[in-house]
Amino acid sequence: MKPETTLRIGIDIDGTVTEPSSIVPMMNESFGKHLRYEDCFAYDLAKVYNITEEAFQDWLSKHGERLYNEAPVHGTADSVLRGWYPHHRLIYISAREARHRDVTLNWFSRYHIPFHEVDLIGSHDKLAAAKKWQVDLFLEDRLENALQLSEELQIPILLFDTPYNQGSLPALIHRVHSWEQVEELVRTFAMNRPPLAEKSL
Structure with a gap:
């Protein structure tokens, strides 16, 4: 069987590593x-809660630290990420400030969640960061991000x-x-990618 190769995995945090309902x-x-x-029904919670975008941003500014501190882990994210750490580059790219x-x-x-890089970009536009870190695939919960990254980076x-x-x-999403399920798909991707050394760093 062909051995797995190292992947640079771009990983969103909120709603991906943390429980999306938190x-x-x-x-x-x-x-x-x-x-x-x-x-x-919408990622934009201002619409869901029928408040202004300003009111939501004010809320997030006041309560963000508590939210990020209290959020539970999403499923088995912690154990999967610990299993990946020796084999892949874990690069967290988040809209957090x-x-x-x-x-x-x-x-x-x-939660003993390992990482190689944590890039808090303060924006939902993750394209530049994903290019900077040359990620091979991305884990996300926001549809707009998924569409942009898949289209621009293929x-x-x-x-x-x-x-x-x-x-x-x-097709790429x-x-x-x-x-x-993510763990199984990443294993499949890793089996079918060229070794990291064959790619430009």
């Missing part, structure tokens, strides 16, 4: 709602299934329902 109870608490995770680096790294440490995207990213997908 923001809902906090939003309900703050805005007096009783919405369920299944009611989150740089000021949340400490709470992010503390959370990683608490790399596989593993899109975690959520209520807010439904719709038909192009694979809808996934668990970290176990």
Whole structure:
């Protein structure tokens, strides 16, 4: 059997490594709602909660650190990532702001989640960062990111299934329902990629 080769794996954090529903109870608490995770039909929670974008950004500014500190791990993400660490480059690219680096790294440490790079870019536009780190594939929950990255970089995207990213997908975007499924797909990709040394670094 052909051995696996090292991949540079781009990984979103929120809704990918963290449980995607974790923001809902906090939003309900703050805005007096009783919405369920299944009611989150759009990634833009300002639309879901019928508030202004400014109100949502203000909320995130005030509560972001608590959200990032309290979010549970998404499924078996921690154990899968620990299994990948000796074999692949784990590059986390997140829309979180740089000021949340400490709470992010503390959370990683608490759950023993390994990393090679953590790039908090403060924007949903991850294209430049993905190019910078030359990722071979990307793990994401936001449909708009998945579409942009797959089209511009022509790399596989593993899109975690959520209520807010439904719709038909192009061939390079694979809808996934668990970290176990992701682990199997990454193993397949690794078996079919040229060794890292054969690529320009």
